[in-house]
Amino acid sequence: MIGRRTMPFAAPVLLAAGLLATGCSPTEASPAPRTVDVEIRDLQFVPGEVEVSVGDTVRWVFDDGGMFHHVEATDGSFDSEIVGEGMFSVTFSEAGTHPYACSIHPYMTGTVTVSE
Ligand SMILES: [Cu+2]
Numbered sequence: 001m002i003g004r005r006t007m008p009f010a011a012p013v014l015l016a017a018g019l020l021a022t023g024c025s026p027t028e029a030s031p032a033p034r035t036v037d038v039e040i041r042d043l044q045f046v047p048g049e050v051e052v053s054v055g056d057t058v059r060w061v062f063d064d065g066g067m068f069h070h071v072e073a074t075d076g077s078f079d080s081e082i083v084g085e086g087m088f089s090v091t092f093s094e095a096g097t098h099p100y101a102c103s104i105h106p107y108m109t110g111t112v113t114v115s116e
Pocket residue numbers: 043068069070102103104105108
């Protein structure tokens with residue numbers, strides 16, 4: 001008697017794996033939301049101007065050796081409060097232009113432009 005070790009169930013398993021591999025939806029997806037960093041260092045916002053899309057997040061990173069700074073929108077739409085370290089994030093849900101400044105160092109300015 002000759003043992004034949006066929007595997008009759010292998011074919012359905014491979015078929016299922018193939019379906020999984022090609023199962024991606026062909027529908028057009030909107031781009032994933034991004035997070036854009038603005039570094040606060042050397043008494044500047046770097047970069048000073050950022051352009052994002054609705055749904056994106058801007059994250060300010062306080063990295064100026066512990067010096068206190070403030071991210072305060074001119075239109076009042078966001079306010080980090082005065083801090084010397086850490087991060088401050090804002091997710092923008094509407095298109096618009098938001099100039100902002102540091103209340104302690106008024107020459108520190110930046111702009112976030114949000115487009116559809
Ligand atoms: Cu400042």
